Amino acid sequence: MTAVPSLPYAVSGVTGRTGAAAADALLRAGQFVRVVVRDPAQGRHWAERGAEVAIADLTDLVSLTRAFSGVRGAYVVSPQQYGRDDLFEHADLIAATTARAAAAARVPRLVALSSVGADRENGTGWIGMNRMFEQRLGESGVPAAFLRAAYFMENWMPMVGQAVRSGTLPTFLAPPQRAIPMVATADVGNAAAALLQEAWTGHRIVTLAGPADYAPNDVAASVAATLGKPVDVVVLPDARWPDALADAGFSPAALAGFTEMTRALNGPHIDIRSDPAAVEWAGTTPLQHVITGLATR
Template sequence: MYVVTGVTGRTGRVVADRLLERGEAVRVVLRDAGKAQAWRERGAEVAVADLADMSAMTAAFSGATGAYLVKPPGYDREDLFEHAQATTDAVAEAVRRAEVPKLVLLSSIGADRESGVGVIATNRLAEQRLSTLGIPVTFLRAAYFMENWARVIEPARADGVLPSLLSPTDRAIPMVATEDIGASAADIIGQSWEGIRIVDLDGPRAYSPDDIAEAFAKALGRSVSAVAIDEAQWAGVLARHPFSRTAIEGFITMNRALNNGHIAFADATTEHVRGRRTIDDVIGGLLVTQ
């Protein structure tokens, strides 16, 4: 029985679907009981629990042969980092009590850095806590999500402009499709390994904002140009989202670190996996659904 969290998000859904397609027994963890029936109809068991509820998560993990963990973002919270620590502590204790034999955690590029990574520090907190459990744990350090560019579909479509916090616009960074993250996690969770395993995951190649603009241009059939947003305007842009002040400051730090190279896949000895989906695949899919 594999326990999968985050199934209302992009990666957890893929993990659960892949495991069910393989004929594996799957239990999904949901906070909203109203979404349970759809998963039951797909053949999954359902546990209704909040990851911060240690008792409920202990029950959700009962009998598991492995679990896929996605940290809830919590970007609307001023106590973002404290809540991330408390949630991770609750999950870790639930894993210990339920005697889950192995875990795969969705982490992030940059989680190896001790400081200066903004919101990615919540992934580092999770890695550090889960490392103490004494069981096999894989940290799947994913690159920048290609699907993040869904936020700029409308200006690209309407005005031919792709606003970007990443700059310069010709500088490429690692990016990965969430479909490939889920597929890789589903593969890894069925494997055997010892101790802590770190897997860096990105796409077929790195992409720049200019590359993203070109992908939109091809998909939309119109010219699209990437435009770097001045850093002085970042806070205002981020405030359009339901983010707390703490999260906005964290995203500013994260984007600054992406732009100056502080956040990168730097360890050549780390296991590295490349997804197959290109930015053209992802942008084309986003335009179909939005």
């Protein structure tokens, strides 16, 4: 008699870092995984590893409901499209569609990527899209865990590239000696996989940082240690942010959202411990490991 495989865990966002890390962690744990992608080509790598591939658009209720049907749980990500003038409206459409699809498919539990600062009602720029995501999913009636990740260590990739080329690390975060919570995206994926495999009901809020807080000066020191030469830090003033981001392809709305978010990160408005309902988790990947990888790629 052929054994019937267990129900899969659905994972969206596998073309990004945290979704790929979550799918990888689940597969390594011997779990059955269904990756949710828009293009079949994006699923080939995962199919070769034994995953099921579901084709769905995050704004299409029918295909997304089908992708979420018959699963043990789902990790969901709302990809933010910074080139769009309507990026907040589009993010809300994805959030609403995800919530409706999860409810229609009777998903037992969701783990949703969110961000520190999502507990704040306003003044957080891009993070407002994570707040929308939490609210829409919370209204769906589906048990959900909101994984509020700290500042991604991988966000430093373009600045580390400049440091490698010029010996100077530009930073939007200031002052350069001020440490803030940061986390590796691999740790985010691992945490998402762990939450999916736990038994719980209702709503949970989990904040996730790395093993320590880090400052721009620590990033520069990690690059310097990797290259074996000094690296200076240059804080970019607000007035220079539009020029510094000119090649990023941001719409005016996205640039405004980045500016508000970064100012909030540089001040007291965003605090990883500001929500008393949240449980604190910590990843294990140190900053040096991530920065060395970025500096040598």
